[in-house]
Amino acid sequence: MAEPPSVSPETPWGGKVDTSYSDNGLDSVLFVENRKKGNIVSRANSIGSTSASSVPNTDDEDSDYQQDTYKETYKDRRRRAHTQAEQKRRDAIKKGYDDLQAIVPTCQQQDFSIGSQKLSKAIVLQKTIDYIQFLHKEKKKQEEEVTTLRKDVMALKIMKVNYEEIVKAHQDNPSEGKNQVSDQTLRDIVIGVLQRLKSQLY
Numbered sequence: 001m002a003e004p005p006s007v008s009p010e011t012p013w014g015g016k017v018d019t020s021y022s023d024n025g026l027d028s029v030l031f032v033e034n035r036k037k038g039n040i041v042s043r044a045n046s047i048g049s050t051s052a053s054s055v056p057n058t059d060d061e062d063s064d065y066q067q068d069t070y071k072e073t074y075k076d077r078r079r080r081a082h083t084q085a086e087q088k089r090r091d092a093i094k095k096g097y098d099d100l101q102a103i104v105p106t107c108q109q110q111d112f113s114i115g116s117q118k119l120s121k122a123i124v125l126q127k128t129i130d131y132i133q134f135l136h137k138e139k140k141k142q143e144e145e146v147t148t149l150r151k152d153v154m155a156l157k158i159m160k161v162n163y164e165e166i167v168k169a170h171q172d173n174p175s176e177g178k179n180q181v182s183d184q185t186l187r188d189i190v191i192g193v194l195q196r197l198k199s200q201l202y
Contacts, residue, residue, distance in 0.1 A: 106131050
């Protein structure tokens with residue numbers, strides 16, 4: 001009796017496996033099973049790699065976010081420090097102008113040309129300059145007056161010394177006091193006083 005022709009078993013993917021090289025078909029069955037397992041493992045690896053690639057790298061993103069936040073915070077600190085320094089500078093300038101207005105008398109006087117408006121910085125500076133120049137002129141004038149007064153004091157001292165000498169001379173010679181002093185003698189006394197004044201003052 002003739003044996004029925006061997007039929008190749010079908011694979012899950014629709015293919016057929018040749019079993020002619022084996023009598024009992026065991027090898028072909030093992031081959032099919034191995035192929036099935038290999039297919040499943042390959043698909044699992046493919047799915048795993050796809051899933052891994054699709055998951056975002058949260059560590060890198062957190063690091064970038066922290067760096068950006070630090071940069072923004074540093075910029076904010078610098079901006080805040082610059083703003084505070086600028087405000088201090090403006091406050092110091094304002095205080096300086098306020099002090100000038102309080103010290104300079106001409107800044108306190110009402111200027112009818114501008115009415116009750118607040119004095120501008122330019123006007124405050126100009127009035128301050130004018131007042132300083134006025135003080136320099138007054139100082140020079142007072143120094144000249146002091147020099148003149150010193151000369152007058154020196155002249156009076158010299159005249160006092162000369163008169164004291166004349167009085168002493170008359171006291172030493174009372175007989176001369178009975179006679180009238182001539183005009184020539186008076187002129188000589190005045191000339192002597194003036195010469196002493198000139199030598200002492202100039």
